[in-house]
Amino acid sequence: MKYFKKLLTSAALLAMSSLTVQADEFRLGLITPPPHIWTKAAEAFGAELAEASDGAHSLSVFPARQLGNEAEMLQQLQTGALDMAFMTVAEVSNRAPELGAFYAPYLANDIGHAGRILRSDSAKSMLEPLPGQVGVVGLGYGMAGLRQIVSRGDVSSAADLAGKKLRITPFAPILDFYNAVGAAPTPMPLPSVYDALANGQVDAIDMDAELIWVLKYYDHADTIVQSDHMMFPMVGLVSAKVWAGMSEDDRAMISDLMTKHVDSTIDSYVAKEAGWLEQIAGTGKTYTKVDASFFGNAIDEWNAIWSQKTSSLDALRATAADTE
Ligand code: BEZ
Numbered sequence: 001m002k003y004f005k006k007l008l009t010s011a012a013l014l015a016m017s018s019l020t021v022q023a024d025e026f027r028l029g030l031i032t033p034p035p036h037i038w039t040k041a042a043e044a045f046g047a048e049l050a051e052a053s054d055g056a057h058s059l060s061v062f063p064a065r066q067l068g069n070e071a072e073m074l075q076q077l078q079t080g081a082l083d084m085a086f087m088t089v090a091e092v093s094n095r096a097p098e099l100g101a102f103y104a105p106y107l108a109n110d111i112g113h114a115g116r117i118l119r120s121d122s123a124k125s126m127l128e129p130l131p132g133q134v135g136v137v138g139l140g141y142g143m144a145g146l147r148q149i150v151s152r153g154d155v156s157s158a159a160d161l162a163g164k165k166l167r168i169t170p171f172a173p174i175l176d177f178y179n180a181v182g183a184a185p186t187p188m189p190l191p192s193v194y195d196a197l198a199n200g201q202v203d204a205i206d207m208d209a210e211l212i213w214v215l216k217y218y219d220h221a222d223t224i225v226q227s228d229h230m231m232f233p234m235v236g237l238v239s240a241k242v243w244a245g246m247s248e249d250d251r252a253m254i255s256d257l258m259t260k261h262v263d264s265t266i267d268s269y270v271a272k273e274a275g276w277l278e279q280i281a282g283t284g285k286t287y288t289k290v291d292a293s294f295f296g297n298a299i300d301e302w303n304a305i306w307s308q309k310t311s312s313l314d315a316l317r318a319t320a321a322d323t324e
Contacts, residue, residue: 026059026242028084029067029076031190035214037268038086038142038234039063045261052253059084069189071170078135080241086142086262089233090171095134098126101312103173105229105299106292107320111146111273114231115266116323118143122315131240139258142234142265145208145273147174149225150217152203154286158182158295167193167205174206174230176305180298197221208232209276210269223286226277227294236262 028046032038039061046059067073067082070091076082093099101107102123108114117123118141127138154160161183168174170187178185186202190211196202198220205217212218236258243251281287292299307313 024053024057026057026083027062027067028059028086029062029073029082030086031063031065031070031073031088032086033064033191033215036063037210037265037272038144041142041261041265041268042086044264045257048257048261049254052257053250057250057253065189065191074134074136077237077239078241080239083239083242084258085237086234087237088144088169088171089141089235090169090174092130092134092136092138092235092237093173094171096130097172098129098310098312100171100173100306101126101310101316102233103171103177103230104306104313104316105177105295105302107316108146108231109324110228112270113320113323114143114146114233115270117231117316117320118233118266119263120319120323122312122319126312127235130237131243135240136237137240137243139236139238139255140262142236142262143269144232144234144265145210145269145276146228147206147208147230147232148212149227150197150205150207150212150221151223151225152197152200152220153222155204155223155225156288158298161204164203165201167196167202167207169206172309173302173306177230177298177302178206180301180305181295182298193217194219209273209280213276213280218280218283218285221285223288224280224283225294226281226287226289227291229292229295234262234265 028042030038030042042061046061049057049059070087073082073085074091077085089099089102108117130136130138158181161181164183165186166178166183167188168178168185175185188196193205197205207217218224
């Protein structure tokens with residue numbers, strides 16, 4: 001009996017101590033590969049969190065979908081199985097359609113303008129419903145580059161995309177856009193894209209300059225269309241369950257540091273995007289730069305669909321006008 005009592009006490013102590021340790025050893029998941037700007041920002045956030053908390057908190061970063069795809073990570077955040085994520089707003093917009101307003105084609109004139117829109121109060125206010133709606137706390141925005149089109153075969157007009165299997169990130173606003181263009185949008189998560197274009201499973205991809213250049217998505221393509229047609233925001237998330245269990249001091253520290261590091265990605269893309277595009281243009285592939293007129297009526301069609309799906313479009317357009 002005495003033995004069992006002792007065993008129970010040690011088991012209870014072990015459970016308690018592992019609970020305490022778990023609370024301070026945060027895990028952050030994301031789908032981007034290790035060299036990607038988002039992954040580097042997540043690692044810098046972890047280093048600064050350890051330093052600011054005098055080693056009380058540590059953060060393990062799991063890049064490249066190690067914890068699952070974004071839909072799976074969002075579920076883990078909801079249950080508290082995952083503490084934090086840097087996630088595409090695209091994925092969150094599947095649960096919070098208001099966020100779809102960010103994908104209005106040509107809402108941003110250029111990458112700097114996209115950053116100013118994301119740093120606005122109206123953009124920040126769109127994160128407020130997330131705890132109740134999705135079970136996550138959205139602390140701040142980051143972003144990736146503007147979206148471009150990379151294709152096997154020639155693309156001199158949008159008509160050349162008709163019926164083409166065109167890889168998209170899996171979320172509704174971009175699906176509606178390419179349906180309006182007349183392509184055959186093919187939802188596919190990031191890690192499958194290189195092989196899919198290489199083996200002809202898709203004819204074209206919707207992608208940003210960093211990934212086209214750094215992950216060499218141009219390798220198996222003939223044409224790059226620099227269309228800059230959409231911005232691509234990211235959001236720093238904490239599980240609402242985990243957040244509820246944190247002290248006020250910890251929340252303030254995590255909020256400040258996570259916001260700082262997701263926001264730093266905006267500066268990185270503003271600084272680097274033009275250079276990547278120049279290098280892509282120098283690869284010898286056919287490189288064309290187009291504007292909204294390339295897409296014909298597709299943009300009006302998108303606007304008609306999404307003015308029904310989100311009430312945030314007008315506010316974001318007003319912000320876009322104010323921040324031009
Ligand atoms: C994409 O799905 O194309 C993507 C995802 C995360 C970062 C950048 C691009």
